[in-house]
Amino acid sequence: MRAVKNLLVLYTGGTIGMLQTPEGLAPAGGFEARMRAWLDAHPEAPRPDWRLQEMSPLLDSANMQQGNWLAMRDAIVEAVKQDGHDGVLLLHGTDTLAYSAAALSFLLLGLDVPVVLTGSMLPAGAPDSDAWDNLAGALALFSQGLENGVQLFFAGKLMSGVRASKLRSEAFDAFAALPRHREGERAAELPTTLSYCQPRSPVNLAVLPMYPGIQAAHVRALLETGIKGLLLECYGSGTGPSDDEALLDALRDAGQRGVLVAAISQCMEGSVVFDIYEAGSRLRDTGLVSGGGMTREAALGKMFGLLGAGLDLATARHWFALDMCGERA
Template identity: 50%
Template structure:
C-alpha cells in the first residue's frame, strides 16, 4: 500500500554535480561547488516560493559530471539519504547530471526499498548560471513534488514526475529529456520489497558488464568479457530476447559462465521491449543456456537490480527467484 509521508520534517537537497551546477572553464563546462547559495538566491525570486517545503543541504564532494558516476557513488548517495531520513527529513531531492540520472534513479529504487519517504532526482539541460536555464523549474518542481508524492524513487523533469525504476534518458538536447518506459504516472508499488533486501542492507560494489548483441557478434567477444572477472552480465538481446543462437560456441560460453557462478540476465534492445522466453527458439536457447529474462526492465533497471542483488550477497542459486520478484515496479 502506498502512503503519503508526514510534512513536518525538512527535505534534504543532495547535490552531486551535473550540468545545473556547472561553470564555464577553458576546457568547457565543469562541475562547481557552492550550489546551496545559488538555490537560496533563486528561491527568493521564485513564484510560489512560500509554498515550497523547508529544506537543508548536503553535497557529494567533489561534485562530478555524471558521466563519471560509479557504484561507489550510488552507495554514498544511499548513505547520505538514509542518514538524512534517520535525522528527521521527510523526503530527499537529488540534484544530478542527466547523462546517468536514469541509472542512479534505478539504483536508488533498489537501494532504498522500504525507506518510506519520496526521493526525487532532477537536473537540467542548461547550467543554472545561464539566463535561459531550465535548472530552477526542475529544482523547485522537484521540491514541490515531495509533499504530494508517495514513498519511492522518482525523476522530476520538465513538469513531469516519472517512475524511478522505469525511466530512461530519451533526448540529448531537449528540455523534456526523459521518458518513462512503463506507466507515465509514477506510483511505485513498494509492498513487494523483501525485508532481507531493503534499505538497511549494506551492499558492496560488483563487477558488471552490459553486452549488446549485434550482427557479427562472436562468442570470443563474450568470452573475453568473462575473462575480465565480471560477476554479472546484462545481455542486450534483440526484440523479445533473441540472439545469435545458431552459434553453438556462444551457447557453450554462456553455459560455462553460469555454471561457474556468473549471473547472466537478458534485456531487450527495444526502448519498449519485453523479454518473453519461449516465443522464439532463438530466445529459448539463451534461457536454456542460463540467461535470466528481464521482462520489461530497462537497461538501467536490469543493471541496477543485478548490482543490488549481487552486491547484497545473493548467490546465483537464489538469484532466479529474486530476479522474477517485482521489487519496485521495475517489471
C-alpha cells in the first residue's frame, strides 16, 4: 500500500465523457479541460499529480474489442516503464468495464503499480451525475494508497478486477463483486511468458450458454469458425445435456482440434463442481476444464491472456485451472 505521486489518467471514452449528439450520447474529446475545471472548482478533492492521455479512437465501450485491450495494455506499460508513472486511472464505459478490468488483470500480471478502472452511469455535467463522485473517489484512493494490480472502483466500492460484474443498467451501484464460490490452488510463481512483458495477439474465442435445445451442430458451427477457446456457461454446478452423445462427441472433438474448452456456472452465485452430478461428470470427461467460481468476464479474460500468449493447449489448460491473481481463490 503506497500513495501514488505521478498518476496517469487514461481516458478511453465511455459515458463519463460523452456529449449529446442528434443520434444520442457519443464519445467526445476534451475531457482533460473538463476534469481540470471541476477539480479547480473543488479544491477540497484529494488528488495526486496527474496527466491525462486520450486513447484513439475514443469508444462507446459497447464497441470494445480485443485490440483495444491490447492498446490499453501497451499505453499502461509505456506510461509506467518509460514515463515513470506509479499508478494508472483508466476511464471507461460501463457496458464492458468488467470485461476490460478482467482482461487487463491478466495482461498486466507482474506490473508493480495500481491500476483502477472507473466510469459513470451518467455523463459528467449531466444533472445528478455520478461521474465526478466516481472520479474523485478514485483519485482519493490513489492519494491514500493502493495495492498493486487491477481493480474496479464504482459507487464507493473498490473491487478486484477479476471478481466484478455489471448487474444493473439503471442504477448508480451498477457493479458488484458476486459471492461466487472460491476455490483453486494458487500458482506459486508465474512464468515470464505470462507477465506484462509478454506481447499478446488477438484470439478467436466464443462463449456458449447451455440451454434446453442446444445441439451438437451449434458447437460444430463454432468450431468451423476456427475458435481457439470455447467458454461454456453450464447449468448450476457444471451440468448440461449428458444424454446427447452427439453433443458430447462435438465437445471431445473440440479438444482434439486443440481448442481450450472451459466451463463456468451460468448462475450469478454459482461454481463448477463436476462430480456432484453424473451430468457434470460426463461433461468433464469430454475434456472440459473447470472454471470453478470464475465470472464470465474473468474466465474470458483469462482465456484471452493465456491463448493470446501463444500457449499450447496442455499448458493453457494447466494455467487455467490455477489461481493466478485472485480469480479463483
